[in-house]
Amino acid sequence: MEPFKQDESFLARWIAGELTGEELENFRKSEDYALYNKINEASQSLRVPEFNKAQVFDKIQENTLKVNHKPKVKRLVPAWVYAAAAILVLAFGVFYFTLRESQYTTGYSEQLAVVLPDESKVQLNANSELHFKSFNWENNRVLELSGEAFFDVEKGQKFRVETALGFVEVLGTEFNVVARDGYFEVQCREGKVQVTTMSDKEKTILVPGKAVRIVNNKLETWTFKTSEPSWITGESSFYDTPMKQVILALENQYQITIDASQVDINKRYTGGFTHKDINLALRTVLIPMDFTYTFNADKRVIVLKSSN
Known part of the structure; x- marks a missing residue:
């Protein structure tokens, strides 16, 4: 097969796993496959640096001043290799940012079930929003919640739910959180959770059947039956x-x-x-x-x- 002249999207389709069986077989038999595969594997270990517009602008100015003073050099690697590498890096960059941010919202009278990367489950109540970074989830299990949600958390590393008034930390449990318009409430239904208020960093440990809330900047506690939240069943x-x-x-x-x-x-x-x-x-x-x-x-x- 000619080196990737079928269409301009060949490499992107290969990265996305969208090649046909015949295309993939011919590609693997080509002389260029080994090189592209190495570039692919190397690209997966890349980390995208923080973007600083001021630094980038200064760098562009610096390079512009130097451009007419560069000595001539002989290319040791064909130009098409650099082009292929750029395409791969760009493609992985797109996938990186696409997978990095996850956001779920519900409207009036809507509910939504969300399965997290570690198989933990979240049920969103009406007019709620859940936001988290799925990239590197194993080491950073943090979610932001506005509204109401019920969490069924798999055991593992620390799991944290952040709201405007406080946050909840658990290791594997079931709990319900409400965070709306200056109101914060947590009910523990299984396992154990730690609730920390944003205002004074006061910590409260909840066990099944225990609940806590913040009303007018005051902390209140009470007990309840540990069945699943009734809003899930209507x-x-x-x-x-x-x-x-x-x-x-x-x-x-x-x-x-x-x-x-x-x-x-x-x-x-x-x-x-x-x-x-x-x-x-x-x-x-x-x-x-x-x-x-x-x-x-x-x-x-x-x-x-x-x-x-």
Whole structure:
């Protein structure tokens, strides 16, 4: 076969494993295969350095000044080898950055199951975002969470979930995390977790059935039953939770806007609501709290008032 003249994407397709069986067989029989394979293997050990625009600009200026003073040299390696190496490095660079960053998001009333590189599992609740670096995951198991998620962590090296108000560290366990609008909550359902607050770095160890949260910069703890979170099976549940967070949960599940400016959103609620019937959900939450409401179905806006 002619050396890679079939099409311009030949090397990229080879790296991606997209060659046909016939193309791959002919390539392996070619005289150039050994050289390209060595370049390929060497490229996999490359590490992309931090990009500094100022340094790069200074380097370009320096090289520009020197360009007319370079002595003539004889090439010992054909130009096409450098071109091939550049293509391989570029291709691996693209793959490197593509695989390095992973981000998952959910919208209103959506849930998403995510399997991490170590086979740990994450279930994202509605209007949540999970972000982590999959590159070198074995040595850096760190995730950033905004919203709510349930984690089923495989045993192994330290696993860490970071939020705006605190972070959770575990070695192999099941736990639920809520991080929304100045609120932070962790429930341990299996194993053991360590919760650290961002404000004062206070550490709390949780065992199954224990929970902790931050409300108005204050740390609260309580106990609960260790079954899986009810929101996974279609019902949100709360224990002595500020109404502000319950309202957010209603908005996220039903894609509605709730005007709570006329009620006390710091009142605490214990109970739950279904994800399948908005009218039933509203009655279940609002009637026990002595709230009345009007519902504009067209605009999906609910206005709350106190019945007292």
